[in-house]
Amino acid sequence: MSQRPFLLAPESDAPFPPAELALRQPDGLLAVGGDLSPSRLLNAYRGGIFPWFSEGQPLLWWSPDPRMVFRTDHLHLASRFRRGLRRSSWRVHADTAFDAVVAECASRPRPGQDGTWITDAMREAYGVLHRAGHAHSIEVFDGARLVGGLYGVAIGRMFFGESMFSAESGGSKVAIAALAATLREWGWPLIDAQVENPHLLTLGAQRWPRGMFLERVRELVQVPEPVANWTARFGELPAARLADLSGD
Structure with a gap:
């Protein structure tokens, strides 16, 4: 090597x-x-x-x-969090505020990190991918206020997560739960979470050997899927529904 x-x-x-x-x-x-x-x-x-x-x-x-991976049928949400979700008025959308989600991800402090890795060049590059229908954001709204979200890249039936944020407690959990539930309905089995951190593990992310991960990725990126904005396809998902939709 x-x-x-x-x-x-x-x-x-x-x-x-x-x-x-x-x-x-x-x-x-x-x-x-x-x-x-x-x-x-x-x-x-x-x-x-x-x-x-x-x-x-x-x-x-x-x-x-290893590689950190979510199975879309195996996301874990704690019982207490699920109970709170049932009373939530938050709503989840896709691709209605991509630039705002990326900006929030870039501005949030991360434990153990000095500054952000989401540079201006990165923001511009993923904006180009978004406008071409390859990069997508999941947005959690409390009324008109953006309280959580994530973004990543979709190829075939594989979603590659890049970053997520919470402006209110639980915002990123709702975003990943909404993404997982929706992708599961679409027949997409995996979400790439890249690098291990404790938060991802509590949500059910798994450590996969790289060889196993690469084998599945090479299959899934070959599956034909529309390359387009997800706003209409995703629709509006009430966060309260995720208390029962999310797999475990």
């Missing part, structure tokens, strides 16, 4: 090295360089690879082992 990450060719359609060649230390670092063009990003996700870097760093591309 190479002891250094691969240097990507400058052409946006240049292939990535196989994700299996990612480094052990730091875990999952595969490649350096390239750009954030739509073709480069989509090629990365199809190969189980994602960008993650801070302002001032070169572009870094990752495929960690």
Whole structure:
């Protein structure tokens, strides 16, 4: 195995090295360089690879082992949280406030992180993907106020989660629960959660060996699905319904 990450060719359609060649230390670092063009990003996700870097760093591309994954039929919501959901007046939509969701994700402090990895270049790149129908946001509203959400990239029947936020307690839980419940209805089995953290584990995320993850991704991204805005397809989902819809 190479002891250094691969240097990507400058052409946006240049292939990535196989994700299996990612480094052990730091875990999952595969490649350096390239750009954030739509073709480069989509090629990365199809190969189980994602960008993650801070302002001032070169572009870094990752495929960690193990990989954090949600099964859409196995999201865990605590009983107390479910009871609160039944009284909630929140509503969930998709792709009505993509830029606002990304901005909120970028501005929220994260434990153990100094600043954000969602740079201006990242925000612009995922905005381009969104307008092309590849990137999507899930938004949780209390009236007109955005109280939680997430965004990510959809290819075939695979959703690659990028980041989520809460402006009110439980906002991100409602967003991931709404996404999981909806994708399960659509026949999408998995949500990529990238890197382990304690919050994801409490919601039922699982550690998958990278090889197992890549095998499923390579199958799911080949399934034909419309590339389009999700607002109409997703509809409006009352958060209260998630108390009974979410799998466990």
